Amino acid sequence: MTTEAYLVQVDPDKCQGHNRCCSLAPELFDTDDLGMASARGDGTVAAELLDNARRAVANCPEYAISLTEVQP
Amino acid sequence: MTSRHTPVADWTSDFDHTDPKWVADPYPIWEDLRQKCPVAHSDRYGGTWLPVTHEYVSEVAYDTEHFTSRSVVVSEVRPGPEDLPAPIGLAPPITSDPPFHSIARRMLLPAFGPKPIAALEPFTRDLCRQLLDETAGQATFDAAVEFAQHIPVRVIVQMLGFPQDDADIFRHFIRQVLEDVDQSPEERQELINQGEIDAYMDNQIADHVANPRDDLTSFLVQAEIDGNKLAPEHIRGTMVLLMIAGIDTTWSAIGASLWHLARHPDDRRRLSAEPSLMDTAVEEFLRAYAPVTMARLVAQDFDFHGQQLKEGDWLLLPFPSANRDPEAFTNPDTVQLDRDHNRHAAFGLGIHRCLGSNLARMEVRVALEEWMAVYPEFELAEPSAVTWSSGQVRGPRTLPVRIL
Numbered sequence: 001m002t003t004e005a006y007l008v009q010v011d012p013d014k015c016q017g018h019n020r021c022c023s024l025a026p027e028l029f030d031t032d033d034l035g036m037a038s039a040r041g042d043g044t045v046a047a048e049l050l051d052n053a054r055r056a057v058a059n060c061p062e063y064a065i066s067l068t069e070v071q072p
Numbered sequence: 073m074t075s076r077h078t079p080v081a082d083w084t085s086d087f088d089h090t091d092p093k094w095v096a097d098p099y100p101i102w103e104d105l106r107q108k109c110p111v112a113h114s115d116r117y118g119g120t121w122l123p124v125t126h127e128y129v130s131e132v133a134y135d136t137e138h139f140t141s142r143s144v145v146v147s148e149v150r151p152g153p154e155d156l157p158a159p160i161g162l163a164p165p166i167t168s169d170p171p172f173h174s175i176a177r178r179m180l181l182p183a184f185g186p187k188p189i190a191a192l193e194p195f196t197r198d199l200c201r202q203l204l205d206e207t208a209g210q211a212t213f214d215a216a217v218e219f220a221q222h223i224p225v226r227v228i229v230q231m232l233g234f235p236q237d238d239a240d241i242f243r244h245f246i247r248q249v250l251e252d253v254d255q256s257p258e259e260r261q262e263l264i265n266q267g268e269i270d271a272y273m274d275n276q277i278a279d280h281v282a283n284p285r286d287d288l289t290s291f292l293v294q295a296e297i298d299g300n301k302l303a304p305e306h307i308r309g310t311m312v313l314l315m316i317a318g319i320d321t322t323w324s325a326i327g328a329s330l331w332h333l334a335r336h337p338d339d340r341r342r343l344s345a346e347p348s349l350m351d352t353a354v355e356e357f358l359r360a361y362a363p364v365t366m367a368r369l370v371a372q373d374f375d376f377h378g379q380q381l382k383e384g385d386w387l388l389l390p391f392p393s394a395n396r397d398p399e400a401f402t403n404p405d406t407v408q409l410d411r412d413h414n415r416h417a418a419f420g421l422g423i424h425r426c427l428g429s430n431l432a433r434m435e436v437r438v439a440l441e442e443w444m445a446v447y448p449e450f451e452l453a454e455p456s457a458v459t460w461s462s463g464q465v466r467g468p469r470t471l472p473v474r475i476l
Contacts, residue, residue: 018419
């Protein structure tokens, strides 16, 4: 059986610190002192957080977040 | 406020954001323009452009080469030779261009990050409760005047470390700057020359230099760029900016949200029954009723989607119109409290993203939570008595409600 694995990434050149991702999925994103976001850890999304990851992508005004499927 | 200009005859070639029709209901105007003239022009204010689609608004917001932020409020007065030159502008960082912009902005960002703003929530909540207490027993009252307008001004006064009693001075000042834009150049220059607010700010700066404390004014007084303290006019410009940017805007967002809830019993009852919807509801109110239209000056002649923009032309940047573009949002004119795809541009896009967006979101959410806890059922007392602000910040200025 294969399981899909997902990775979230924040493009630091696009992020402007709207903070939507951290608000919607605090388990997956963190902000620095300037309010700019980055993925927590290596960006791996636990299966139960996949919906939150999708929501973060769909609410980023700057299109700065990507969610990609990776081969386990 | 009524416009001093002649009524607009044709919105594609003669628009005016102070026209009574735009002030009362700009959405049909933008919808019409999106279909037939996505970059409109007007000779008013010495020449002004108006892109109305999400795509074109984004494009301008991201383009700091062809557009300058040297002045962001369209009026009969352009920044003159006496004013601080680009890239600093009059009120850094909103009126700054790269590369100075990011220097001025990075200095301020930590004060407006999620954590310091969360620390202001108890003050904001107490303030909202106190304002609601003062309305107790009234069957009808003005939710814009007696509730919404006091919240942002008192929070920013608290942040800056000014006396709470001075909040009214700023309400008056902000209104002049943002709403009286259709005054003649002479009238407006006189207003700017009066220097009343500059003198107030200078006194506060001197007092904070003498008596440093834990507030934003002391933070600015102590802040350094490349080892140098900020120039006094930079500190003052930034403080004026925080006042201008933080007061009318959030007042408008809170008022427009209450206006919506007063007119939509289903949404009101749903929000009351499902408080967990508050976060997406706030984002949806911000999308549908985004208060702020920004502006740019054209920095160099160039062709923008077939229109010949000339250096020095104004350009209105209507984020509220971008938020109603059906190319970017499903059923954009319908408020959906649980809208889960919402990349709205209420706080702008690109390097000038509203510095105070965390603060504004907190204030709107807390104001609505506290309001709904006390007055879950209310309606417009007199729909025809609702009035809207004129200029680039849109929100209800008179909002009589009846408590049910």
